[in-house]
Amino acid sequence: MTPALEIHDLTVAFDRKPVLWNIDLMIPEGKLVGIIGPNGAGKSTLIKAMMGILPLSSGYVKLFNQPLDDIRDRISYVPQRESVDWDFPASVLDVVLMGRYSKLGLFKRPRKADRDVAMECIKKVGMEGFINRQISQLSGGQQQRTFLARALAQQADMYFMDEPFAGVDAATEKAIVTLLRNMTAQNKTVIVVHHDLQSVSQYFDWVIMLNTRLVASGPTATTFTSKNLETTYGGKLTLLTDVADLMRRENYPSREENIIQP
Amino acid sequence: MNALLEFLSFSDPNIRYVAFGSVLLTASSAIVGAFTFLNKKSLVGDAIAHAVLPGICLGFIMAGTKNPVALIVGAFVTGWISLVLVEFITTKTRIKEDTAIGLILSVFFGIGILMLTVIQKSGNAAQSGLDHFLFGKAASLVGSDLITFSIVAVILLVIVFALFKEFSLLAFDKDYARSIGLPVKGIELVLTSLIVLAVVIGIQAVGVVLMAAILITPAAAARFWTDKISVMFLLASMFGAFSGLSGAFISYTAPSMPTGPWIVIVISTIAFISFFFAPNRGVISRFIRQASIRKMINNENVLKILYQLGEENRNFFIPRLPDEIIRRRFYDKPALISILKRLSRQGYIDRTRNLWALTEEGKNRAQRVVKIHRLWELYLTTYMHIAPDHVHEDAETIEHLLTPELEERLEQQLGYPKVDPHKSEIPYGNA
Numbered sequence: 001m002t003p004a005l006e007i008h009d010l011t012v013a014f015d016r017k018p019v020l021w022n023i024d025l026m027i028p029e030g031k032l033v034g035i036i037g038p039n040g041a042g043k044s045t046l047i048k049a050m051m052g053i054l055p056l057s058s059g060y061v062k063l064f065n066q067p068l069d070d071i072r073d074r075i076s077y078v079p080q081r082e083s084v085d086w087d088f089p090a091s092v093l094d095v096v097l098m099g100r101y102s103k104l105g106l107f108k109r110p111r112k113a114d115r116d117v118a119m120e121c122i123k124k125v126g127m128e129g130f131i132n133r134q135i136s137q138l139s140g141g142q143q144q145r146t147f148l149a150r151a152l153a154q155q156a157d158m159y160f161m162d163e164p165f166a167g168v169d170a171a172t173e174k175a176i177v178t179l180l181r182n183m184t185a186q187n188k189t190v191i192v193v194h195h196d197l198q199s200v201s202q203y204f205d206w207v208i209m210l211n212t213r214l215v216a217s218g219p220t221a222t223t224f225t226s227k228n229l230e231t232t233y234g235g236k237l238t239l240l241t242d243v244a245d246l247m248r249r250e251n252y253p254s255r256e257e258n259i260i261q262p
Numbered sequence: 263m264n265a266l267l268e269f270l271s272f273s274d275p276n277i278r279y280v281a282f283g284s285v286l287l288t289a290s291s292a293i294v295g296a297f298t299f300l301n302k303k304s305l306v307g308d309a310i311a312h313a314v315l316p317g318i319c320l321g322f323i324m325a326g327t328k329n330p331v332a333l334i335v336g337a338f339v340t341g342w343i344s345l346v347l348v349e350f351i352t353t354k355t356r357i358k359e360d361t362a363i364g365l366i367l368s369v370f371f372g373i374g375i376l377m378l379t380v381i382q383k384s385g386n387a388a389q390s391g392l393d394h395f396l397f398g399k400a401a402s403l404v405g406s407d408l409i410t411f412s413i414v415a416v417i418l419l420v421i422v423f424a425l426f427k428e429f430s431l432l433a434f435d436k437d438y439a440r441s442i443g444l445p446v447k448g449i450e451l452v453l454t455s456l457i458v459l460a461v462v463i464g465i466q467a468v469g470v471v472l473m474a475a476i477l478i479t480p481a482a483a484a485r486f487w488t489d490k491i492s493v494m495f496l497l498a499s500m501f502g503a504f505s506g507l508s509g510a511f512i513s514y515t516a517p518s519m520p521t522g523p524w525i526v527i528v529i530s531t532i533a534f535i536s537f538f539f540a541p542n543r544g545v546i547s548r549f550i551r552q553a554s555i556r557k558m559i560n561n562e563n564v565l566k567i568l569y570q571l572g573e574e575n576r577n578f579f580i581p582r583l584p585d586e587i588i589r590r591r592f593y594d595k596p597a598l599i600s601i602l603k604r605l606s607r608q609g610y611i612d613r614t615r616n617l618w619a620l621t622e623e624g625k626n627r628a629q630r631v632v633k634i635h636r637l638w639e640l641y642l643t644t645y646m647h648i649a650p651d652h653v654h655e656d657a658e659t660i661e662h663l664l665t666p667e668l669e670e671r672l673e674q675q676l677g678y679p680k681v682d683p684h685k686s687e688i689p690y691g692n693a
Contacts, residue, residue: 051441052441053437053440053441072442076441077441077442084435085302088300088434088491089300089485089489089490090430091490094491098431098435101427101428106425106428107424107425109427110427134489
């Protein structure tokens with residue numbers, strides 16, 4: 001069986017300061033995966049790095065055993081809701097149609113068929129009553145569902161979602177989880193950054209526990225243990241943080257081969 | 263007046279050139295500028311505008327004449343260099359973007375003015391009119407210059423049209439654009455080049471000093487009127503075109519007057535009007551909305567008091583004096599009378615001289631308000647564990663605000679309770 005996702009020795013640095021250290025992990029296809037960890041653990045950074053939105057300082061990411069750029073049309077992204085300015089002049093339909101842009105390519109306008117797909121995805125997330133609503137007029141949960149519909153409209157095989165349950169009421173959360181379950185039942189892989197530890201074992205088949213380095217990754221039943229939780233949340237590795245700060249202050253490259261000799 | 267008629271008749275071919283040219287230049291600048299506005303990069307536009315001045319001088323020195331192609335190329339080059347420098351300073355040093363923009367803007371503009379002075383002192387006869395680039399002069403837009411600038415404007419519009427969906431996506435959600443594999447860097451490069459070009463052609467009409475106004479203000483004004491991006495761009499181009507036309511008119515009637523300041527005054531007036539009078543987003547419209555909410559709250563509060571008085575007597579329709587209402591809750595008497603009059607006009611109250619009584623409709627409306635008030639108090643005490651003596655104030659606001667759907671959900675969630683935390687009965691419709 002080929003893994004849906006394989007990461008080897010992944011390190012990511014901001015302004016030379018490493019925020020993720022040497023991550024190795026593998027995720028099988030068709031799983032609902034939760035990424036958990038304390039604030040500043042690098043959860044969002046990890047999924048952004050997986051999708052190539054952030055540059056890697058070292059290591060590689062393979063999706064479906066291929067480099068990222070060859071299979072971009074098979075992945076889909078739900079960014080954090082707060083990452084965009086919702087006062088943008090656009091309607092729900094406009095945003096969901098963006099999910100079709102990758103299929104359309106440059107210069108082309110969305111066609112009738114793209115509209116059909118968008119409408120169908122809007123229905124799937126239960127937003128059909130708000131198709132032409134300006135996006136700033138939506139509640140937090142509705143904005144989140146709009147983003148979800150946009151990701152669905154990509155008709156991808158792997159979904160990366162950054163805190164899709166933030167600011168969402170309990171009923172919507174349940175509906176979204178059901179939707180994600182249906183997707184994994186169709187052998188799609190869904191990777192979710194998650195905050196609420198209580199629901200982890202109930203929602204996810206697979207869990208990635210992160211705290212600037214990988215603590216554990218594996219099936220929830222065997223991995224989501226109190227020992228691993230303690231390692232993940234049990235205080236920061238202060239030495240690691242201090243070394244990272246030092247690298248930033250001293251303008252050190254995070255990998256030696258990047259140094260160009262004069 | 264005659265001058266205006268003469269201008270608007272477009273009988274003089276010169277006027278046609280100037281008017282057509284100004285409209286095209288300002289409208290295309292406004293359209294490109296709308297993306298700087300949506301990208302929240304308004305200051306960048308200003309930096310580019312100032313940074314093209316040395317390029318124009320350089321172009322002039324190279325060509326020896328005011329050849330528009332040489333000027334455009336020169337301006338394009340220094341405009342771009344300024345952006346690269348801003349980017350370099352922000353990424354490679356600890357200096358933040360606003361400081362970098364301020365630095366680059368003033369340095370480039372200073373060099374530009376220096377070069378301009380040197381050229382003017384050089385005695386080259388061809389240089390006359392070069393200083394029009396400072397504050398703009400629409401009337402100098404004639405002949406072959408106009409053709410060159412118009413071609414550039416049309417190219418701008420075509421590219422914006424072709425890449426409209428990509429530009430909008432980048433302005434809304436750049437990370438997402440990266441995730442779907444859009445060549446973000448390349449598209450940004452194109453957009454930045456367009457902005458530089460828009461500045462280069464716009465300064466003919468507006469001048470470098472005030473160029474930022476024609477880039478940003480039309481879009482900012484248009485945003486007040488609409489939530490649709492296509493309409494916003496249409497309006498921005500129209501606002502830009504109108505200000506360009508009026509600038510051309512001023513330039514025609516008062517040749518010694520620089521065009522830029524006039525264009526800026528016109529476009530700012532449009533922005534000012536939009537700010538105040540636009541429906542929904544405008545200040546006045548917001549004010550009216552708030553006033554009508556206050557009115558509604560006053561109405562419902564008075565109805566509620568009449569209802570509560572009725573509860574005590576077990577008869578809701580007893581005619582009452584205004585003083586009875588004031589005893590329950592203090593009102594300025596004339597204000598109360600005017601509220602009562604309004605309610606009687608709306609059919610919620612019957613008036614017999616100085617006696618006021620609820621109508622059936624008035625009672626129903628008051629009952630709904632009272633019901634929501636008490637349900638909300640109960641909700642706060644049961645679900646949020648707030649002490650019963652803290653919940654009244656909160657419920658005072660919620661009672662006017664709740665939509666029928668939320669009202670129904672509240673009833674269902676609480677299971678149609680009989681009494682509130684203060685043991686007052688919760689009244690349901692016809693039950």
